[in-house]
Amino acid sequence: MIGKLKELFSDLFNSSENEDKSIGIYGPPNAGKSTLANQISKDLTGEEMSNVSEVPHETRTVEKKEKASIEANGRELEINLLDMPGISTNVDFKDFSEHGIEEDEAKGRAKEATKGIVEAIKYLDDVDACLVIFDATEDPYTQVNVTIIGNLEAKDIPILVVANKIDLEEAEPERVRDAFPQHPVVEISAKEGQHIDKLYEEIVGRLS
Amino acid sequence: MPHRCMNCGETYEDGSDKLIQGCDCGSSLFVYEQGESMSEDEQEQVTEKVEEMMADGVEETGDVKFEFDLDSIRVENEGVYSINVSRLLKEIPLVIRKTEGTYHIHLPSAFDPSTTDISPSELDKE
Numbered sequence: 524m525i526g527k528l529k530e531l532f533s534d535l536f537n538s539s540e541n542e543d544k545s546i547g548i549y550g551p552p553n554a555g556k557s558t559l560a561n562q563i564s565k566d567l568t569g570e571e572m573s574n575v576s577e578v579p580h581e582t583r584t585v586e587k588k589e590k591a592s593i594e595a596n597g598r599e600l601e602i603n604l605l606d607m608p609g610i611s612t613n614v615d616f617k618d619f620s621e622h623g624i625e626e627d628e629a630k631g632r633a634k635e636a637t638k639g640i641v642e643a644i645k646y647l648d649d650v651d652a653c654l655v656i657f658d659a660t661e662d663p664y665t666q667v668n669v670t671i672i673g674n675l676e677a678k679d680i681p682i683l684v685v686a687n688k689i690d691l692e693e694a695e696p697e698r699v700r701d702a703f704p705q706h707p708v709v710e711i712s713a714k715e716g717q718h719i720d721k722l723y724e725e726i727v728g729r730l731s
Numbered sequence: 732m733p734h735r736c737m738n739c740g741e742t743y744e745d746g747s748d749k750l751i752q753g754c755d756c757g758s759s760l761f762v763y764e765q766g767e768s769m770s771e772d773e774q775e776q777v778t779e780k781v782e783e784m785m786a787d788g789v790e791e792t793g794d795v796k797f798e799f800d801l802d803s804i805r806v807e808n809e810g811v812y813s814i815n816v817s818r819l820l821k822e823i824p825l826v827i828r829k830t831e832g833t834y835h836i837h838l839p840s841a842f843d844p845s846t847t848d849i850s851p852s853e854l855d856k857e
Contacts, residue, residue, distance in 0.1 A: 610816060611814065611816075612813060612814050612815070612816055613811075613812065613813055613814065614811070614812040614814065615810070615811045615812075616809075616810030616811060617810075617811075626810075629810060630809055630810030631851075633810040633811065633812060634810070634812075634851050634854045635851075637804060637812045637814060637854055638848075638849055638851070638854070640814055640816075640819070641803075641804075641819060641825070641847050641849060642847070642848075644816070644819045644820055644847075645845065645847045647820075648845065667816055669759070669760060670760070670816050670817055670820070671816070672759065673737070673738070673758055673759055673760035674817075674820040676738075676753075676757050676758055676759065677738055677757075677758060703759070704751060704752060704753075705752060705753040705757075705759060
């Protein structure tokens, strides 16, 4: 499977050598997508790209950073980075109001988050590869996670699985590896910037 | 043969390595199939019950529940939504269920499945 993925990445690169690669960051809410997007964007362009918050569904529209250049192992790759709204099967305004957000605003946010999930899924048609990020302190084997991975596989979109939050004591990144053994897994802490260089190596190694 | 691949339909026995490694087609989604089938009498009883429920417009009784995989988004209440991620991933029109038996068909996506921009009012409870 990994060999097949490498082939896919290689084919992708060879077929459109001069085009930028669009990389979508997918995953459930609060997995750390925006923290990772900011970390990558800051590294590559010096600017952050998304708001980060404890409140779920903080990213409710697709955030883009275009023409960021990754360098690793002496190779360079130009990418468009897309930070996606978190995909979930339920959106409840109470998830917002319990963080102190007024009821009317919370209901508005719930609507935006629902639209955001539809938008994130639509964008799958426009990405060349996906970073699928999971919170390593949570059970990775949820219906949403399995559905996301299964459908990316069905659409033949190359995937790099990211087990995030390894700086936390309760993190068990091996559970992510066990849940998705058919995909390469990089263990990181987006917040602390741990192993981000390994992530770049994997991205550049597979996309160029 | 209780585990059926949701992508290609290949079936695997309990404990098969493929359930962990993924199917030969690359998918790792499996659905568990009940081994024992119902007797003819039982089937007749269920058919009758389902027909009654459909005639009465009921979706759930004590022991039978209909699960229609029709709606992409269900408005459970104002600001509370259930999202059918699997359905959204298919290129089919968006269907928003407002209340039991009331569906809003998102016409732009019906004509062009890649057009999925929904307006906020389409997510209002009716």
